[in-house]
Amino acid sequence: MAAFGSFALLIALVLAAYNLFAGGVALRLLAVGGTNSTAYRVAPERLAETARRAGIGTFVAVIAAAFAMVWSVFHNDFSLEYIVEHSNIALPIPYKFAALWSGQEGSLLLWSLLLAVYGFVLRVTHKTDVKLYAYAGTILAAVQVFFLLLLNFAAPPFAGVRGGVAPPDGNGLNPLLQYPEMVIHPPMLYLGYVGFTMPFCFALGALMMRYPGEKWIHITRRWTMMTWMFLTVGIFLGMHWAYAVLGWGGYWGWDPVENALLMPWLTGTAFLHSVMMQEKRGMMKQWNVWLIFSTFLLTLLGTTLTRAGLVSSVHAFAQSSIGTWFFWFMGLSLGVCLFTYILHRDHLKSEHSVESLVSRESSFMFNNLVLLAACFTILWGTLFPILSEYVEGTKKTVSGPYYTHVAVPIGIFLLFLTGVGPLLAWRASSFRSLRRNFILPGIAFVATAVVCLAVGMKPWKEEAVLYSLMTFSLAAAVITAISSEFLRGAGVVHRQTGKNVLSSMILLTRRSTRRYGGYLVHLGLVIIFIGFAGYAFNRTAEKPMAFGDTMEIGPYTLKNLGNTQESNANYDSEFSQLDVYQGGKKILAQPMSPEKRVYAVNGQPQTMVANHSTLRWDLYLVYEGRDQATGLPMIKAFLNPLVSWIWIGLAVVVFGTVVAMLPSASPSRATVTAPAKPGALAGHPAASLAGSGD
Amino acid sequence: MSSAVSSGKRASWVSRGWRLLTGRAALAVLAAVMVTLSLAVTDSTARFDTLGRKLMCSCGCAQGLMGCDHVGCPNREGEMDQLRTGIAAGMADQAILDGFVDRWGATVLAAPTTKGFDLVAWIMPFAVAALALAGTILLVRNWAKNQPKVAPVKMSSSQAAAEGAMRERIRRETDTEGQL
Numbered sequence: 001m002a003a004f005g006s007f008a009l010l011i012a013l014v015l016a017a018y019n020l021f022a023g024g025v026a027l028r029l030l031a032v033g034g035t036n037s038t039a040y041r042v043a044p045e046r047l048a049e050t051a052r053r054a055g056i057g058t059f060v061a062v063i064a065a066a067f068a069m070v071w072s073v074f075h076n077d078f079s080l081e082y083i084v085e086h087s088n089i090a091l092p093i094p095y096k097f098a099a100l101w102s103g104q105e106g107s108l109l110l111w112s113l114l115l116a117v118y119g120f121v122l123r124v125t126h127k128t129d130v131k132l133y134a135y136a137g138t139i140l141a142a143v144q145v146f147f148l149l150l151l152n153f154a155a156p157p158f159a160g161v162r163g164g165v166a167p168p169d170g171n172g173l174n175p176l177l178q179y180p181e182m183v184i185h186p187p188m189l190y191l192g193y194v195g196f197t198m199p200f201c202f203a204l205g206a207l208m209m210r211y212p213g214e215k216w217i218h219i220t221r222r223w224t225m226m227t228w229m230f231l232t233v234g235i236f237l238g239m240h241w242a243y244a245v246l247g248w249g250g251y252w253g254w255d256p257v258e259n260a261l262l263m264p265w266l267t268g269t270a271f272l273h274s275v276m277m278q279e280k281r282g283m284m285k286q287w288n289v290w291l292i293f294s295t296f297l298l299t300l301l302g303t304t305l306t307r308a309g310l311v312s313s314v315h316a317f318a319q320s321s322i323g324t325w326f327f328w329f330m331g332l333s334l335g336v337c338l339f340t341y342i343l344h345r346d347h348l349k350s351e352h353s354v355e356s357l358v359s360r361e362s363s364f365m366f367n368n369l370v371l372l373a374a375c376f377t378i379l380w381g382t383l384f385p386i387l388s389e390y391v392e393g394t395k396k397t398v399s400g401p402y403y404t405h406v407a408v409p410i411g412i413f414l415l416f417l418t419g420v421g422p423l424l425a426w427r428a429s430s431f432r433s434l435r436r437n438f439i440l441p442g443i444a445f446v447a448t449a450v451v452c453l454a455v456g457m458k459p460w461k462e463e464a465v466l467y468s469l470m471t472f473s474l475a476a477a478v479i480t481a482i483s484s485e486f487l488r489g490a491g492v493v494h495r496q497t498g499k500n501v502l503s504s505m506i507l508l509t510r511r512s513t514r515r516y517g518g519y520l521v522h523l524g525l526v527i528i529f530i531g532f533a534g535y536a537f538n539r540t541a542e543k544p545m546a547f548g549d550t551m552e553i554g555p556y557t558l559k560n561l562g563n564t565q566e567s568n569a570n571y572d573s574e575f576s577q578l579d580v581y582q583g584g585k586k587i588l589a590q591p592m593s594p595e596k597r598v599y600a601v602n603g604q605p606q607t608m609v610a611n612h613s614t615l616r617w618d619l620y621l622v623y624e625g626r627d628q629a630t631g632l633p634m635i636k637a638f639l640n641p642l643v644s645w646i647w648i649g650l651a652v653v654v655f656g657t658v659v660a661m662l663p664s665a666s667p668s669r670a671t672v673t674a675p676a677k678p679g680a681l682a683g684h685p686a687a688s689l690a691g692s693g694d
Numbered sequence: 695m696s697s698a699v700s701s702g703k704r705a706s707w708v709s710r711g712w713r714l715l716t717g718r719a720a721l722a723v724l725a726a727v728m729v730t731l732s733l734a735v736t737d738s739t740a741r742f743d744t745l746g747r748k749l750m751c752s753c754g755c756a757q758g759l760m761g762c763d764h765v766g767c768p769n770r771e772g773e774m775d776q777l778r779t780g781i782a783a784g785m786a787d788q789a790i791l792d793g794f795v796d797r798w799g800a801t802v803l804a805a806p807t808t809k810g811f812d813l814v815a816w817i818m819p820f821a822v823a824a825l826a827l828a829g830t831i832l833l834v835r836n837w838a839k840n841q842p843k844v845a846p847v848k849m850s851s852s853q854a855a856a857e858g859a860m861r862e863r864i865r866r867e868t869d870t871e872g873q874l
Contacts, residue, residue: 248761255756353837362834369826377819384806384815391811394800397750398815400758402805406819540743628771 002080005068005158012061012116013148015054016141023051023138030131031209048134052123055137058144059120066113069106069157073099079166081159082106088172088601090569094183095173101186102177104322105157110187112147114194119144122198132216135205136198143197146329154322172601175571179245185237189261192231193299196264198223199271200296203289207340210347214279217288221275222661224292228268229657235261236650247607247622249540249638251646254403259382260302263375267295270371273364282351283361286341287368289348293337298375300330305382358434363421370417374410381406404464412470415529418522419478422485440484441477448476464536471533475526482519482526489516510665517660524652527645534617534642542624544632545576554639556619557581561591563633571597573608576623576633580612588612594623594635617641741781745790748805749773752798759804773798 026048033044069082073096078084086106087099101107119140126133151157161167199220206216238258243251252258271291277283304326354361381398388396423437452469453459459466490504499507509516541553545560552558561577575595580588595608605625612619617639624634743760751762753769759777762770776797780790794802806812849857 246757246761248757250761253757253761353840354834356838357831357834365830365834366827369823369830373819373823373826376822380815380818388806388811388815396806396812396815397801397804398806399750399804401748402815405805406816410819410823 001068001071001075001077002158002160005065005072006156008061008064008068009148009151009156009158012058012065012112013145013152015057015061016144016148019051019054019058019141020138020145021051022047022054023134023141026051027135027138027209051141052126052134052137055119055123055141058141058148059116059123062109062113062116062148065151065157066100066109069100069109070097072158073097076170077166078168078170079161080157081161082157084161084167084170086170086173088170090601091170091173092178092570094180095178098177098182098186099173101190102173105151105155105159107186107190108147108150108155108322109157110190111194112144112151114187114190115140115144115147115197118195118198122201128219129215131209132202132205132211132219135209136201139201139204140197143201146325150322150325154325169601172599175597175599175604175606176245178599178606179241181237181241181244185234185241188230188237189234192227192229192234193261193264195223195227195230196268196292196295196299198227199292203292204337204340207289207344207347210344214282217275217279224268224272224275225657225661228265228272229654231261231265231268232653232657233650235265236647240647243643244609244611245607247609247624249538249620249622249636249640250535251643254381254398254400256305256382257302259378260298260305263302263378264295264298266371266375266378267291267298270368270375271295273371274368277361277364281361283353284365285348285350286345289341291368293341297330297334297337298379300326300333301379304330358424360421360424363417363424367414367417367421370410370414374407374414377407377410378403408467411529412467412474415471415474415478415526418525419474419481422519422522423481437481437484441481444480445473445477449473462536468533468536471529475530475533478526479523482523485519486516509659513662513664514660517656517658517662520656520659521653522656524649524654524656527649527652529649531642531644531646531649534640534645537641539639540636542634542636544627544630545578545635546632551635551637553619553637554617555582556587556637556639558592558621558635558637560635569600571599571606573597574623574625574633575608576635578610578621578635580619592619592621594621596623596625613644615644618643741787742777745777745781745787746774748791748803749777749794750802750804752802769798773802 026044029044029047071077072080072083073087074093076083076087076089082103082105083099086103087096091099099106101110119137122133122140123137126137202216202220202223205211235258238261239251242253243249271288274284274291275288278285278288304323354365356362381402384398385395388394419441423441424434449469449472452472457465457469459469486505486508487501489508490501493499493504493508493511494501497504497507509520539554541551543549543551545551545558545563547560547562549560550557558578558580561579563574563576566573566575573595575593577591577593579586579591592610592612594610597606597608598604599606607622610621620638620640622636622638624636626632627634746760747758749759751757751759751767751770752773753762753767755762755767759770759773773794776794777790780793785793791803806815808816
């Protein structure tokens with residue numbers, strides 16, 4: 001099967017290279033020869049069709065290679081180095097799948113597989129716009145060739161075991177990855193990360209062919225939104241995994257690998273907003289093209305930074321020597337983007353410009369500015385250790401405290417814009433509409449701040465509390481603004497149809513899925529920010545606990561019922577069982593059992609956190625190991641307020657994104673007789689205001 | 695007529711209420727700033743947590759000192775002891791942090807200092823954001839200023855009345871000012 005896998009990868013490389021070469025030649029011939037295809041021995045259209053079919057062939061070959069890898073993992077084929085390093089006989093079946101992406105070679109194979117899947121969808125739906133899809137498919141083939149070159153020559157997943165003798169068992173999967181979410185978190189992340197290649201290919205292709213109009217944006221919109229959603233879900237699943245597995249009580253550590261995921265998410269989010277200006281008003285064309293180029297390049301940069309081992313990361317399992325390959329590919333991609341842009345930039349002239357500082361367009365510009373400022377800050381923080389080593393000879397650490405000071409204020413400003421943007425009209429907002437739209441959110445902001453201060457928040461004592469206060473107040477304002485938009489629209493529908501408020505809201509959302517789906521996404525983000533704001537009030541307690549000992553944290557009393565050891569084929573474990581009391585009453589029927597596992601095959605430990613989650617807070621217990629002085633189990637307890645809201649907010653974001661991707665239902669139509677004013681309306685602001693609600 | 699009067703009264707009431715609210719909010723912000731300047735954290739447990747969050751575990755795990763949970767970590771306990779000892783001895787925060795740098799190296803600090811080249815790490819994001827903000831404001835103002843002038847449309851009184859009626863109908867039916 002190993003030989004089959006290697007052969008499939010080689011065939012995939014040949015087919016992808018043919019797709020790139022034949023597709024490139026065909027498109028060049030079409031570009032210089034126009035429609036006069038009889039001048040060539042093989043018609044360019046036919047050549048392009050063979051290139052498309054080669055792309056489909058690449059998909060089949062990569063699927064075959066991935067199948068060979070999965071088959072090898074499930075059949076414990078320890079003649080392969082990769083299987084020895086990332087699996088073992090006792091590994092539970094779901095984690096056998098996780099072995100596919102737990103190491104360098106496997107994750108590259110997954111990357112190539114997802115790229116092939118996306119490419120397959122692109123190639124079978126090519127009739128939407130044959131020429132644009134041919135350009136996009138050829139560019140995608142170039143990216144695919146790079147990954148297949150890596151898989152064939154730099155990091156072959158089917159390489160034989162060192163020494164040539166297969167061991168009886170493998171080293172097993174990294175214990176940190178033996179957690180249910182690890183079966184879905186990496187594929188989700190890769191779906192998002194790899195998925196940004198699609199809008200990149202369409203944007204570059206559209207620029208290369210000087211695509212007329214904005215149809216390419218309509219075509220790629222759903223690709224971009226779906227990709228954005230996958231990346232969002234992937235990032236949050238990673239946060240949940242870190243929270244549940246790493247046992248340090250937090251969910252985001254500003255690790256370089258996390259930063260590498262966040263950067264393209266930020267530029268992708270900026271693209272999703274600013275692209276609306278291009279669709280609606282033919283503006284920001286150059287900006288949008290560079291946003292999507294940057295998003296793709298940032299996915300490569302993030303991979304380069306972490307895989308080349310340039311920066312220290314807790315994701316040490318991802319480091320390797322293929323960073324140089326990524327470095328060169330990133331340089332080449334940047335060169336192609338720059339060259340194409342310089343050649344065709346006259347095609348990207350804006351049809352309109354911003355007319356007022358107080359308008360929806362300028363709010364999008366500021367939104368983009370803040371998102372890019374956040375992206376730059378994270379990039380700067382990630383690169384600073386390398387820079388400081390170059391300048392001073394000492395590698396400085398840039399971790400949580402830096403980002404708390406620098407990135408959190410930017411995030412809070414973004415939250416502010418989340419609320420302000422939708423309240424502004426396209427082109428220009430009048431003072432009257434500003435006062436009307438902002439008065440309720442303003443009152444909500446002030447009232448929340450006053451209530452927070454009244455209940456005892458002391459923002460003057462700690463920076464984190466100040467940020468929390470601002471977040472709660474802004475969140476209240478934004479929720480009020482979004483609710484007002486929904487209620488106002490529902491009121492109109494109610495007057496028109498007589499339906500109740502809830503039905504009116506549903507109908508309203510169905511009529512304009514994009515606008516109201518977007519509001520739901522904003523609402524989800526606000527809920528997530530509320531969850532983040534709870535961080536300022538985290539509490540911890542730590543104690544060696546013998547049988548019968550108690551520990552206090554917040555309103556809870558933890559009582560140790562006993563410490564136990566267990567073993568199975570995969571791992572040995574130690575755990576404590578603790579009853580939880582509140583006000584003298586036991587509040588949980590079953591005791592909480594924080595656990596520490598040590599895996600038999602490689603002796604690596606793993607924390608299994610016990611978490612009692614409520615809407616108010618999480619009671620989060622960690623079994624830290626044996627106290628050196630007393631020999632007793634050391635239990636660390638965290639009380640983390642509002643964490644559940646982060647996961648609830650994610651669900652709302654996903655729901656909103658799905659709604660925004662659905663086509664809008666056709667509204668009922670009515671004829672309105674307007675006074676005839678030949679030629680007058682063309683220059684009148686009202687002409688372009690109606691119906692521009694997104 | 696009476697409706698116009700009551701609308702005027704309502705507007706002035708809202709305006710007075712708004713001024714009162716913004717005035718109080720400004721006072722609250724001012725008070726918060728004053729208190730911030732006059733208070734300092736003195737509690738030793740809080741100091742331990744605050745300083746602990748500024749330090750990394752130096753075993754190479756790339757985790758913060760307070761977050762490192764490795765069984766048998768060779769450095770965590772040593773760092774924790776050094777921190778407890780420093781606080782108990784009444785050392786200043788900066789002296790404690792300097793002691794960590796001397797013993798464990800510059801990488802033990804979780805964030806760059808505010809001296810020398812490290813300062814660039816702190817300044818650059820804000821400088822870039824400020825420049826970009828200023829650039830965006832200038833650009834938008836420039837665009838707005840250079841908008842082609844639209845000649846006012848001459849309408850007869852009946853056309854003006856019809857347009858007014860249409861705008862009013864849009865406002866009534868969409869609950870907006872015709873600016874969706």
